Amino acid sequence: VRHSGNAIGEVIEGAYSVLEDAPVVVDQVSRWKSIALRDIEREALAEAAHTLRFPTADEAKPAAIQADALLRPRRSADRATDLWTAFNVVQENTIKGGLTGRVRDANGRTVRRST
Incomplete structure (x- = not known):
């Protein structure tokens, strides 16, 4: 995230993106642990x-x-x-x-x- 312009909005958008992808990441970790x-x-x-x-x-x-x-x-x-x-x-x-x-x-x- 650049520290100019709409930085707060970009951080919030990035946080939602991470939360959205979290279940996929957790699933992949579980798969790797099962191998x-x-x-x-x-x-x-x-x-x-x-x-x-x-x-x-x-x-x-x-x-x-x-x-x-x-x-x-x-x-x-x-x-x-x-x-x-x-x-x-x-x-x-x-x-x-x-x-x-x-x-x-x-x-x-x-x-x-x-x-």
């Missing part, structure tokens, strides 16, 4: 996110963390294996960072890196 993922599916999700997050990583210059680190929950409530939880855990770890890993520097020494 149980096997470990291999969760790993595929993490691999895809890892590729998007570290597009230039390869064997010569690997990323600071491995894809499986994106699946590590930060809270005990995030240990569920449904699609909604897995997506949110991967998303949080991808965006928030703070994960540590090891890579080799130009001299071949192991160095700790953080995202």
